[in-house]
Amino acid sequence: MEQDDPDPYSFFKSPGLDNLRVLTAGSVTAGLNPAVLFASERMSLVLRRLREDADIVLVDTPPVLYSSDALSLMSQMDHVLLVIWSGMLRSETVHRVRDVMGVVDAKHVEVVLNRVRKETDAYAYYYNSYYYGKYRDRKES
Structure with a gap:
């Protein structure tokens, strides 16, 4: 300096x-x-x-x-930590963010999915595969 x-x-x-x-x-x-x-x-x-x-x-x-x-x-x-509000971004937008991270040479990109409701249809992207399901509290047995 x-x-x-x-x-x-x-x-x-x-x-x-x-x-x-x-x-x-x-x-x-x-x-x-x-x-x-x-x-x-x-x-x-x-x-x-x-x-x-x-x-x-x-x-x-x-x-x-x-x-x-x-x-x-x-x-x-x-490291880059992306905080994404669940349900606010379409999956296409998330894919655009991923592409931009590659263009700007971002290293170690991590994602936090924020404000996920406990019981909701779920969509997630895991290393080139997709997962669909529901989140909800477990019933006590």
Whole structure:
């Protein structure tokens, strides 16, 4: 990092938990394109420094299909965790997300299916095969 650059840690906030620091999005600066910032060498240097100093660096981004901001960071992440709200996305959209992850060279892509109802028709995609079924509580015997 250049000597005139501000220390990235000066922007972090502490939410009151030991060993946890948060860097919030902040305000939008006129003329600043987040996608360009995230793809910059400066961002790469900041991420590299954070990795050296922290056990876990978690970057929360906008949805990948609706913002190019997230896409420019994907290749720099060690893991990508996609949180998908059950029933809100068509399977074609999920397949598009998968394809985009391949194009941007995302590594170790994991998926969390959120808000799954206990009793519902289920559709899941497992390594090129499909599973259909129902989720429900087991009856006690």
